[in-house]
Amino acid sequence: MWVIDEWSANYFHWMTDCLPRIWEGRERDRDCPVILPESYRSLDFVTESLQLIGLKVDFFKSSENVHVDTLILTAKSAEFPNFHEDLVEKTRANLSISSIKEPWRKTYISRKLASKRIANNETEIELLLQKKGFEIVYTEKLTLPQQIKLMGETKILVGLHGAALTNMLFLPREAKVLEMRNFDDDLTHCYFNLASALGLPYYYTLNRGDNKDTIMTNFTIDLEALEEAIKEIESS
Secondary structure (H helix, E strand, O other): OEOOOOOOOOHHHHHHHHHHHHHHHHHHOOOOOEEEEHHHHHOHHHHHHHHHHOOOEEEEOOOOOOOOOOOOEOOOOOOOOOOOHHHHHHHHHHHOOOOOOOOOEEEEEOOOOOOOOOEOOHHHHHHHHHHOOOEEEOHHHOOHHHHHHHHHOEEEEEEEOOHHHHHHHHOOOOOEEEEEEEOOOOOOOHHHHHHHHHOOOEEEEEEEEOOOOOOOOOEEOOHHHHHHHHHHHHHO
16 A cells, blocks of 8 residues: 655654545555555654554665555545545544543643744743643654543643644544644644644634744744633633
């Protein structure tokens, strides 16, 4: 089974594009292995997600010519930045872990450890959110199963625009999402669209980026707007 393209080594694209393609491929042959370049072996989220699914993977070297008798070639389930609701729901159903009690965590995913797209005033953000009862989480330090379990216990998820917000896939249905967005970018709607596909209430704040390129810029977060958004979420 072939499920990747040039973007698939990214967490967001693996979770929202490749996994739906796997669900489609398994409709044709449930036991068909997926074939991936050898470089994907080093991507923990790839190997861990395939282990959770129980799907066999065959890695190949870029120097090799691979021969297969039958290839299931899956298509993209939706054009970026949109999502196929039924297939997104399959990802949620197949991988989510429900909490044994009512979700209670308020989770802030920090990008402090990231190489780009960080908050210039990260310390102030963390102090504000900790006062509001939020836990500060660095997903780089967690395995995929740990991230999935954490999301199952989360009732409010807050984060700067970035791949870790993809973890809303594993939130309870009653959870709420707050994205800190770039004031100068009115085109990047992938996490709004993902929340909509999942039926999750979505909130956002607009913040000044060092430039208009949301993918590369750092942000100065509007703390007053963030505090107001949290109040709105908790009162709704």
